[in-house]
Amino acid sequence: MIELANISKTFKVAKRTGGFGEAVKSLFRREVTYVHALDGVSFTVGDGEMVGYIGPNGAGKSSTVKVMSGILTPDSGECVIDGLCPWKDRKAHVKNIGVVFGQRSQLWWDVPVIDSFELIRDIYAVPEAVYLRNRNRLAEMLDLGELLKTPARQLSLGQRMRCEIAASLLHDPKILFLDEPTIGLDAVSKIAVRDFIRELNRDRKTTVILTTHDMQDIEALAERILLIGKGRILLDGTLEQLKHRNTGEKKLTVEYTGGTLPTMDGLTLLHRQSGRAELSVDPGILSVSDAIAALSGQVEITDLSVQGMDTEELVVSLYREFRI
Amino acid sequence: MKLYFRYFSIHLKSLMQYKASFLLLTVGQFITSFSAFLGIYFLMSRFHTVNGFALHEVLLFFAVTLMAFSLAECFARGFDVFPSMLGNGEFDRILLRPIHPVFQVIASKMEFSRVGRLLQAVLTFALAIGGGEVQWRWDKILLLVLMIFSGAVFFAALFVVGASFSFFSTEGLEVMNIFTDGGREFGRYPLSVYGKEMLRFYTFIVPMALFQYYPMLYILGRSENPWLCAAPLGILVFLLPVSLVWKLGVRHYRSTGS
Amino acid sequence: MTARGRLAGSLLPAKKYLALFRVRFQNEMQYRVAALAGVCTQFVWGFMEILLFRAFYQVGGEMPMTFSQLVTYEWLQQAFLALFMLWFWDKDIIEAITGGNIAYELARPMDLYNMWFTRVAAQRIARALLRCLPILLVAFLLPEPYRMSLPVSFGAFLLFVVSTALGLCVVAALTMLVYALTFFTMSASGVRIFAASIAELLSGAVVPLPFFPEKWRLLAELSPFAAVQNLPLRLYSGNLAGDEALFYLGMQVFWLVALVLLGRILLRLMRRRLVVQGG
Numbered sequence: 001m002i003e004l005a006n007i008s009k010t011f012k013v014a015k016r017t018g019g020f021g022e023a024v025k026s027l028f029r030r031e032v033t034y035v036h037a038l039d040g041v042s043f044t045v046g047d048g049e050m051v052g053y054i055g056p057n058g059a060g061k062s063s064t065v066k067v068m069s070g071i072l073t074p075d076s077g078e079c080v081i082d083g084l085c086p087w088k089d090r091k092a093h094v095k096n097i098g099v100v101f102g103q104r105s106q107l108w109w110d111v112p113v114i115d116s117f118e119l120i121r122d123i124y125a126v127p128e129a130v131y132l133r134n135r136n137r138l139a140e141m142l143d144l145g146e147l148l149k150t151p152a153r154q155l156s157l158g159q160r161m162r163c164e165i166a167a168s169l170l171h172d173p174k175i176l177f178l179d180e181p182t183i184g185l186d187a188v189s190k191i192a193v194r195d196f197i198r199e200l201n202r203d204r205k206t207t208v209i210l211t212t213h214d215m216q217d218i219e220a221l222a223e224r225i226l227l228i229g230k231g232r233i234l235l236d237g238t239l240e241q242l243k244h245r246n247t248g249e250k251k252l253t254v255e256y257t258g259g260t261l262p263t264m265d266g267l268t269l270l271h272r273q274s275g276r277a278e279l280s281v282d283p284g285i286l287s288v289s290d291a292i293a294a295l296s297g298q299v300e301i302t303d304l305s306v307q308g309m310d311t312e313e314l315v316v317s318l319y320r321e322f323r324i
Numbered sequence: 325m326k327l328y329f330r331y332f333s334i335h336l337k338s339l340m341q342y343k344a345s346f347l348l349l350t351v352g353q354f355i356t357s358f359s360a361f362l363g364i365y366f367l368m369s370r371f372h373t374v375n376g377f378a379l380h381e382v383l384l385f386f387a388v389t390l391m392a393f394s395l396a397e398c399f400a401r402g403f404d405v406f407p408s409m410l411g412n413g414e415f416d417r418i419l420l421r422p423i424h425p426v427f428q429v430i431a432s433k434m435e436f437s438r439v440g441r442l443l444q445a446v447l448t449f450a451l452a453i454g455g456g457e458v459q460w461r462w463d464k465i466l467l468l469v470l471m472i473f474s475g476a477v478f479f480a481a482l483f484v485v486g487a488s489f490s491f492f493s494t495e496g497l498e499v500m501n502i503f504t505d506g507g508r509e510f511g512r513y514p515l516s517v518y519g520k521e522m523l524r525f526y527t528f529i530v531p532m533a534l535f536q537y538y539p540m541l542y543i544l545g546r547s548e549n550p551w552l553c554a555a556p557l558g559i560l561v562f563l564l565p566v567s568l569v570w571k572l573g574v575r576h577y578r579s580t581g582s
Numbered sequence: 583m584t585a586r587g588r589l590a591g592s593l594l595p596a597k598k599y600l601a602l603f604r605v606r607f608q609n610e611m612q613y614r615v616a617a618l619a620g621v622c623t624q625f626v627w628g629f630m631e632i633l634l635f636r637a638f639y640q641v642g643g644e645m646p647m648t649f650s651q652l653v654t655y656e657w658l659q660q661a662f663l664a665l666f667m668l669w670f671w672d673k674d675i676i677e678a679i680t681g682g683n684i685a686y687e688l689a690r691p692m693d694l695y696n697m698w699f700t701r702v703a704a705q706r707i708a709r710a711l712l713r714c715l716p717i718l719l720v721a722f723l724l725p726e727p728y729r730m731s732l733p734v735s736f737g738a739f740l741l742f743v744v745s746t747a748l749g750l751c752v753v754a755a756l757t758m759l760v761y762a763l764t765f766f767t768m769s770a771s772g773v774r775i776f777a778a779s780i781a782e783l784l785s786g787a788v789v790p791l792p793f794f795p796e797k798w799r800l801l802a803e804l805s806p807f808a809a810v811q812n813l814p815l816r817l818y819s820g821n822l823a824g825d826e827a828l829f830y831l832g833m834q835v836f837w838l839v840a841l842v843l844l845g846r847i848l849l850r851l852m853r854r855r856l857v858v859q860g861g
Contacts, residue, residue: 011580012580070419071419072578072579073575073578073579090419092422094419094421094422101416101417104416104417108334110341116334118330119331119334122330123327123421123423125422345771345772347772348771349771349772349775351772351776352772352775352779356775359779360788362783363783363788363789366789366793366795366798367638369795370643370793370795371641371643372641374641495616496616497619498620498623499619501623502626506627506630517633517634517637518633518634518637522633
């Protein structure tokens with residue numbers, strides 16, 4: 001059980017200035033600006049849930065993950081994870097969690113992966129029997145096999161990520177934080193990673209919190225989505241609910257020649273590129289046929305298609321809606 | 325302890341991947357400290373004595389400092405290169421593990437190429453002990469070991485101070501070199517050659533003289549005062565403010581995450 | 583190198599080199615806090631060395647330098663550390679060599695030797711300019727006997743300036759040799775540490791050369807390393823003057839020419855090796 005209540009965090013950022021005179025001055029007095037990275041974040045995640053945590057860069061995703069994993073102490077607010085406060089009971093807490101950073105490695109670069117695993121076993125004091133069971137299970141599920149005998153630096157990104165995930169699970173954590181686990185992976189590896197996470201959540205009831213920019217990750221994994229922007233939780237619901245929110249919102253793709261596209265209530269331009277435009281239509285305001293009529297009144301339409309929104313566009317329209 | 329050896333064996337394995345570069349580095353380290361040795365040798369063969377100490381005596385001071393420093397560099401390297409551990413997120417990973425961060429920083433970096441310096445120190449010891457007139461007894465040998473050990477702790481503590489500062493800012497960290505590299509360089513000679521004021525500074529502010537100077541007076545027979553043998557233990561007092569600074573640094577890091 | 587390539591290299595407009603210099607200088611300015619820290623470190627270093635020599639001078643005996651000459655030597659050494667110490671390396675160049683990007687650099691229609699040489703020199707000048715003023719200022723204001731003295735004569739000062747410029751070129755040529763050797767041995771740091779510590783000893787940075795025992799002194803003074811800082815610093819304080827000074831200036835010119843030639847040959851070998859390997 002993860003409970004966050006009113007977590008806030010403000011960072012001081014020193015202004016960097018040019019010029020020599022300014023620099024000398026800054027030696028003595030720094031001008032600072034305040035950034036509200038987290039501004040009253042509250043949510044609850046139950047055991048065995050799988051949550052996608054999304055938001056644009058700098059919205060506060062990684063700050064939240066750092067708070068939940070005990071690295072960062074917030075200015076105010078409460079956080080209780082399985083009865084522990086992450087930053088106060090850090091050592092006890094981190095035994096219960098696993099963390100994967102997509103852009104960083106926890107494996108030792110120059111030695112075979114298995115050596116890293118054994119070191120991690122000793123760090124977490126995992127009993128030998130438990131370790132062997134977990135290692136064999138993970139090796140099978142993630143198809144590690146020969147990879148375990150290879151030095152990490154010789155692995156491809158996808159192979160390494162599979163090993164990273166296994167390394168984070170050797171101590172049987174109840175909660176797994178994944179920070180952009182599929183970044184930079186090829187399609188096959190992405191699918192392998194997603195399948196594994198789903199299986200882990202289903203079979204072992206591991207709670208999974210996932211931050212990502214990859215909407216396919218969200219679609220494949222997240223039963224529930226938390227949207228954060230400017231340090232606040234903006235939306236909390238299932239993917240279906242979110243889609244429902246913008247229900248009926250349709251996407252028009254037009255290819256046209258001549259004229260300018262009309263602007264009117266209920267019609268939003270998503271994307272335009274030399275004679276091709278994507279627009280969204282809000283049927284609450286404007287019917288699709290009226291929109292098409294208006295379009296054909298202004299431009300010469302050569303091709304046209306109507307679709308529902310996919311996840312990527314849903315997120316884009318959400319970002320736009322909340323101006324984040 | 326078992327965990328430390330696990331780290332140790334990983335470092336050794338990694339090292340084996342880069343044998344040639346390790347060998348070159350080790351030789352390089354040896355040469356660097358050898359030129360420091362030659363510097364002492366040149367000056368001492370011209371002047372024969374400095375501040376009342378003869379060549380073989382000066383070499384003892386040099387060897388103790390060099391050995392303490394290279395041991396600290398070998399085993400507390402993590403604090404020496406700490407800004408890079410902050411920069412690449414390694415310290416975040418350390419905070420994610422249920423082991424004391426200080427242990428992890430120490431264990432996660434070992435620099436075996438400092439063996440080159442260590443070798444220079446051992447040779448210098450041999451030279452100094454062979455040519456000198458010190459009556460070596462068990463108590464003096466034990467004292468020498470204590471001096472080297474506490475010296476290593478002292479230099480490691482200086483690395484920790486530098487690491488703690490880097491939590492706040494990495495700009496201007498070079499100033500720490502005055503004490504770390506400076507300690508190694510200035511410690512080539514008995515610290516009293518720099519004058520009374522400097523000796524006082526190195527006794528009370530940055531207490532290098534506690535392991536490098538005072539106990540050596542006892543070994544060389546300049547003083548019979550047995551209390552001088554206890555001086556290296558004074559380094560423990562120095563550890564108090566150092567651990568405080570470190571804790572402040574970690575707290576700052578965990579409240580800013582930068 | 584073809585004749586045309588050499589022509590292109592020498593005809594590179596002075597403006598271009600000036601721009602290169604400006605970039606280096608701006609780059610240094612970004613690290614001014616580091617520079618300030620460096621200044622403090624170097625100042626303490628110089629002062630401790632002087633204190634050490636004070637202890638030796640108290641022993642007495644015949645001195646190859648007066649104490650005042652020695653003090654001036656030490657302050658100049660610290661003030662112009664960035665100009666003369668071999669161990670200021672250029673990370674970008676080393677990365678280009680060990681990372682393999684050098685193939686592109688060598689393929690450019692510019693004279694790589696001239697370019698890197700200018701870059702190395704410009705970086706050193708920029709760094710030294712930023713750091714020498716505060717050190718010199720304090721050193722001139724210190725109480726006797728730690729105060730730095732003015733040059734003994736205007737002639738000595740002129741010689742100092744000339745041989746400083748030559749010394750900088752010698753150290754840049756030495757740096758180029760080290761980079762070339764880095765390429766052939768593919769060792770990230772071994773060669774550099776090796777070269778730096780030998781240069782440090784023989785250029786008189788550990789102990790000024792006049793204090794060396796006779797045989798060692800001869801060996802050092804005939805080596806290229808003595809043509810780096812040993813000469814300008816001793817000319818300034820009048821420790822070297824007259825015919826002797828002229829002889830060593832001649833040596834400096836000789837080493838500069840020899841080292842540049844050797845560096846160019848090595849660079850040409852590098853290109854040949856790269857062509858054989860197929861880039």
